Amino acid sequence: MQELPELDIYRALLAEQFAGVRITGIEVKNSKTFQVSPERLEHDVAGKAVWFVERRGKQLLFHLDNGKRLMLHMAQGAYLYKGSDVDQPKRPAQLIIRFSDQALYCIGLRADDMQLLSVKEVEEKLGRLGPDPFEKWLTVDRFIDRFAKKRGTLKAALIDQNIISGIGSVYADEICFDAEVRPDAKIPVLERETWERLYVSTHKVLKEAISKGGAGEQPFAEDDSLTGGYLAHFKVYNREGQSCPRCGATIVRMDVSTRKAYVCLSCQKDQ
Structure with a gap:
């Protein structure tokens, strides 16, 4: 990845x-x-x-x-x-x-x-790429506006590079978990409070992943001890059948817009 x-x-x-x-x-x-x-x-x-x-x-x-x-x-x-x-x-x-x-x-x-x-x-x-999540001008209101015309699932929109660039299937799951919203939630029903959590979680998850070395499985150099450090910090990704670190329920795998997604159906909601 x-x-x-x-x-x-x-x-x-x-x-x-x-x-x-x-x-x-x-x-x-x-x-x-x-x-x-x-x-x-x-x-x-x-x-x-x-x-x-x-x-x-x-x-x-x-x-x-x-x-x-x-x-x-x-x-x-x-x-x-x-x-x-x-x-x-x-x-x-x-x-x-x-x-x-x-x-x-x-x-x-x-x-x-x-x-x-x-x-x-x-x-x-x-040129058609969406803004980077870390763009300074991308305020919460502008973040929400990027998704305003979408009608599908949240995960499909999060990984759409024309809306926001850089997020893929793995971190979309982690962002949804942190924001306590299901990846298969329909965009039109999401409330502003949920979007605000998603905005915060996007920055939080991506920054934590960078600081801990990301999830790359191969070192960059012989003395590289940083790469892959975030693999142990995933909350839901690739943890099907394991306990949710937040509520203890079982993490499940589902299909969302032709992609697999990992989710806790107990503490992640659809709005």
Whole structure:
């Protein structure tokens, strides 16, 4: 899983390690993962420095000093590893970005998961994304307004990247639990008090997940002891049949808008 907390942790680690560092080489082990030719990579990427690393929704953007952007999408099962020729990940990488004696291994990438884009092309692809949950202008009233025209289930709306970006199926369940509302609740019947709880819970859950290392299952580097620290703090996700930490009832799994969801039917309500 790669949702906002996991990608924000990657953003911070990548910025710490590689901001201002020059790319000395790039190796594409599977041509389907990258949409450009080796010749263009050599011209537009090799020898260029990474100015900074940005997260937009579920994408990471490497800003290069020639104005180009490397946009990385990480599907389920994909992960990054910072190593070297003698310190490599256990699984083969589809893409390796080299920074002198260090290397960034990209594992589990699928077709076109890495793209070389201009600023205009980035906006064409990501311009319709909803605001990040941490945008300062996203007040509780504006948060509620984002969902005003939706008629489906709460979970389907929370993971809709055009409404709010960065939240996926896992953290949607955790946010709903923290706000004491069911993920299959219908949006039109939710009261303002519930929306206010959801707004607070969204910030609370995502910030806690980031601070505790997220739920990534693979370390970023050999000495990484932070990644995955939040796995032990999930309240409902993947805890079917276990006791609710709030009321003691049994957590169940249900299908919500073609997605699985984990919920306590005792203390999470439908309004």
